[in-house]
Amino acid sequence: MTPSAEWKRIAPGLVIDGRRGEVAEGTVTGDGGADVRESRSRSGRARATTHGELSHLALRMFVERGFERTTVDEIAAAAGIGRRTLFRYFPSKNDLAWGEFDDMLARFRVVLASLPTDIPVREALRRAVIAFNTFPSEEVPFHRQRMWLLLNVPTLVAHSTLRYAAWRQVIAEYVASRSGDAPDALRPQSVAWACLGVCLATYERWLREEDADLTALLDESFRRTGAVFGGDRG
Template identity: 45%
Template sequence: MASGDRGGRPAVTSAHELAAVAQRLFVAHGFDRTSVDDIAVAAGISRRTFFRYFPTKADVCFADSPAELARLREGLSAADPRESYRPAVVRAVTAALRFPPGEREWALQRAQLVLGVPVLQAHATQVYAQWRAAAAEFARGRQPGDDVFPVVVGHAVLAATLAAHEYWITHPAGDLEDALAQMLDLLLPPEPPPT
């Protein structure tokens, strides 16, 4: 695949742009069959520059994960404590995973890769643990002294986000935010009565 001909295209200038180039190659040619050199040539950068952006090839699919996690935490911390926890969680999760209209292809390709490539599934476990922890911490603040509720909420948020992405992959004409809201509504437990 690496031909060395960039066709006059300018080099990518951000980690997100580099991730988009890499994801298109992964979808077209397979994750295992796409090398860092292939990505560098397609992006118009050197191999060394690639490694300035990402420590491994797998990391490109998680370029936006820190920002998404930060948005999730911000959304949860901004929730009104008098509001039921469920709408606050739905709002925070959908806002955290919202992407600009021009990034739909990127988001769908990322979902296909992360849910379908074993190496990326293994890599995702760290991201998943952070999402579970953020949701559990929020739920713990809503139900102090309840050891079960935060664990359930953390796992429900993760399960709902994975289910929504899986559904979206098979129904790409639909809207990810709608799928997220539907899955969260199905999976989040009711708020326990105050003790």
């Protein structure tokens, strides 16, 4: 089964070949903060103007053509921008699949830091992970597409270890701040790994059930496995 056929089976509501997710014209910020006005390319395609638009375009191409068979040059051409401009947004092809992960990770830290300190750690983690995985309705199909690629494309699976490590570190640092342990101590690291396992298992189920709500599944998963994360103090 081709990647495109498999994706259509998992998320038939996503329009891959139509206009949904099409990039739009606007302004791109170049080196030194200078604004580079982007108009339509010679082919008439509207140029990509944001990290999100570029990532959406790349996701669609990865699904249609296969990740390994899609080149950075092809993505840049489809976006109506140059290769160098594309790399100002994303340092590698692998990073295109992850979208705005660094910004999401920063928000994840903020959410955890803003939670009351008198709630159990397991409850804080449940709330924060659900917030991390809450997207506008128009973004959900792209997130499904992204997670399918990250969990099924060998190159991306390998690259994901770096991203997962960064995500786990946020969890470990929060748990350490609540428990008094060092972030690299066994307890914070074990909780971080457990959180990742819960999320990955939930993502896989979500991808199998096209009508499932990710946040509802995560809520169920964390409530069912709450004992893994300890008592009221942690």
